[in-house]
Amino acid sequence: xxxxxxKVYRIxxxxxxxxxxxxxxxxxYPLKWVVRVMPCRLVLTxxxxxxxxxxxxxxxxxxxxxxxxxxxxxxxxxxxxxxxIAREFVRKAAVRALEDxxxxxxxxxxLDRVRISGREHLDKALADGTGVMVVGxxxxxxxxxxxxxxxxxxxxxxxxxxxxxxxxxxxxGRRWLKPRYIAFLGQxxxxxxxxxxxxxxxxxxxxxxxxxxxxxYLDGAFSREVRKLEFLGKRVKFPVGFLDIxxxxxxxxxxxxxxxxxxxxxxCFLPPAELAEAPDREAFIEANVPLLAxxxxxxxxxxxxxxxxxxxx
Amino acid sequence: xxxxxxxxxxxxxxxxxTGVTLNETDVVAGGRLDDFLGLDSIxxxxxxxxxxxxxxxxxxxxxxxxxxxxxxxxxxxxxxxEVRNR
Numbered sequence: 001x002x003x004x005x006x007k008v009y010r011i012x013x014x015x016x017x018x019x020x021x022x023x024x025x026x027x028x029y030p031l032k033w034v035v036r037v038m039p040c041r042l043v044l045t046x047x048x049x050x051x052x053x054x055x056x057x058x059x060x061x062x063x064x065x066x067x068x069x070x071x072x073x074x075x076x077x078x079x080x081x082x083x084x085i086a087r088e089f090v091r092k093a094a095v096r097a098l099e100d101x102x103x104x105x106x107x108x109x110x111l112d113r114v115r116i117s118g119r120e121h122l123d124k125a126l127a128d129g130t131g132v133m134v135v136g137x138x139x140x141x142x143x144x145x146x147x148x149x150x151x152x153x154x155x156x157x158x159x160x161x162x163x164x165x166x167x168x169x170x171x172x173g174r175r176w177l178k179p180r181y182i183a184f185l186g187q188x189x190x191x192x193x194x195x196x197x198x199x200x201x202x203x204x205x206x207x208x209x210x211x212x213x214x215x216x217y218l219d220g221a222f223s224r225e226v227r228k229l230e231f232l233g234k235r236v237k238f239p240v241g242f243l244d245i246x247x248x249x250x251x252x253x254x255x256x257x258x259x260x261x262x263x264x265x266x267x268c269f270l271p272p273a274e275l276a277e278a279p280d281r282e283a284f285i286e287a288n289v290p291l292l293a294x295x296x297x298x299x300x301x302x303x304x305x306x307x308x309x310x311x312x313x
Numbered sequence: 314x315x316x317x318x319x320x321x322x323x324x325x326x327x328x329x330x331t332g333v334t335l336n337e338t339d340v341v342a343g344g345r346l347d348d349f350l351g352l353d354s355i356x357x358x359x360x361x362x363x364x365x366x367x368x369x370x371x372x373x374x375x376x377x378x379x380x381x382x383x384x385x386x387x388x389x390x391x392x393x394x395e396v397r398n399r
Contacts (some may be wrong), residue, residue, distance in 0.1 A: 198347075198379045201354035205361060206374035224353065244355045248362045 018170030024177040028184060032101055040102045040109065044095065044262065051094040055087065062086035065310040071233030072301070080304050088305035092140040092261070099144055099262050100188045106262050107147050114148060118269035122154070122213075125252040125272060131208025133246055134215045135273075136256040137296055139306045143188055145258035145267045146215060150190055155212035157204065158192040159242070161222035195222050201245060208251050215256075216242045218296045219309055227289045231297060236313050238293055240285045246275065247284045253292070257299045259306050270299070314396055319368075320389040326367055330359040347383030357382050364388070370395040 035043045055062070069082035076082070099106065125132045134156070136142070146156050162182050169178055186192055193203045204214050216239070219231075223239030231238075246253055253273040259266040273292060278284035300307045314322075328335045331350050346352055352360070357379055361372055370392060381387055 195354075198354055199377075201358040202361070202377040202379065202382060205358050206377040209371075209374045209377075224355075241355055245358055248359055 015170040017172050018168055020166065020168035021170045021173030021177055024173055024181050027097065028177065028180055035101045040105055043098055043102060047095050047098040051091040054090050054094055058090050061311060062090065065089050068310045069304065075301050076304055085304050089310060095261050096140045103144065103147055103188045107151050111148060111262055111265055113264045116267045121254055121269045121271050125254055126211060129211050130251050131211050132213050133242065133251050133253045134213050134256045135218050135253055135292065137219050137300050138217055138308045139258045140308055141258035141260055141265055141306065144262060144265055147190055148265065156215055157207040157212060158189050158215045159195055160189060160192045161220055162194050195241065204245055208249060218292055219313055229290055229293050231293055238289050240289055243285050243288055247281065255295055255299060257303065259303050316389060316393045319393045319396065323364065323388055323392060326363045327360055330363055331356055345383045346385050347379050352383060364392065368392050368396055
């Protein structure tokens with residue numbers, strides 16, 4: 001039976017301009033130009049006020065988030081029911097889209113409130129001079145947090161998939177708008193490398209050797225090699241390529257969680273993951289992927305409204 | 314250690330990292346390891362780490378590209394120079 005994504009993709013292949021293409025077009029051109037001349041605070045206040053208007057338009061999307069969250073309803077904090085997570089998802093996605101447009105100005109101007117917890121873990125790990133592998137989930141506040149950390153002198157390289165499938169994109173979007181959107185996000189993110197780049201591993205190594213941070217998404221299965229595991233009530237793929245670099249270089253692996261938005265940003269560094277020793281590569285991966293996945297699961301469940309992959313993963 | 318010995322040892326380390334059996338005639342002078350072995354991103358990291366450990370050297374971050382690491386002659390010259398300067 002055809003999945004929703006396959007159906008959307010089939011339709012998207014036929015149409016020249018899909019709804020998603022129109023959204024990209026408006027976002028990348030008129031909206032981007034308009035917010036450029038508006039005060040950041042005004043743009044974000046309007047965004048927060050108008051975000052509820054998106055709720056009726058995103059009913060299908062929210063239903064899928066709710067279904068996914070219901071699979072782990074027994075593990076969710078009582079104050080975070082699936083319906084609330086789905087509503088927050090829409091609100092946070094809207095605000096984050098505006099923050100992406102304003103990110104350079106926001107960082108230059110200074111964020112209103114930033115709380116960093118566990119900074120001692122980061123500084124201790126960096127003190128060894130080996131660099132640090134920072135791992136985490138896809139959270140709405142990641143881009144802002146990384147740009148903030150970079151502005152504070154924490155040199156950070158993001159490993160990011162630039163070849164995401166976009167089933168809702170039409171032919172115009174795939175050919176013309178998506179590359180521009182990806183380039184725009186690249187500017188918002190800062191220094192980045194694609195996991196399929198032939199230099200990816202070496203660039204990661206170089207950044208670690210410079211004593212910098214490398215940010216890896218544990219929930220981004222775009223690695224050349226993956227392992228399937230039970231995760232939040234579903235069997236999903238986990239990347240393992242970065243564990244090869246960890247095994248070879250023995251760099252510390254520090255879980256990070258980013259919450260909130262530009263009004264109140266929270267960056268939480270957890271103690272370094274205590275990875276299991278193993279005699280060979282396979283054993284190292286087999287022992288440590290479940291360990292990191294379980295750590296990631298508990299991070300997401302502590303702030304389920306901050307995770308942006310409820311639908312995709 | 315002569316330059317030839319360094320080159321031979323590098324080829325042994327590459328062989329250990331890739332699991333591909335190499336002989337001297339496989340990679341001729343000026344030949345590229347990445348073309349010949351189809352080096353992937355992680356294997357290239359493994360080669361760098363093995364080289365650094367074996368020769369007690371550090372490759373500069375700016376040289377960490379496949380263009381450099383895949384070039385056997387460049388690698389040999391670099392390691393040879395570092396070993397001589399010690």
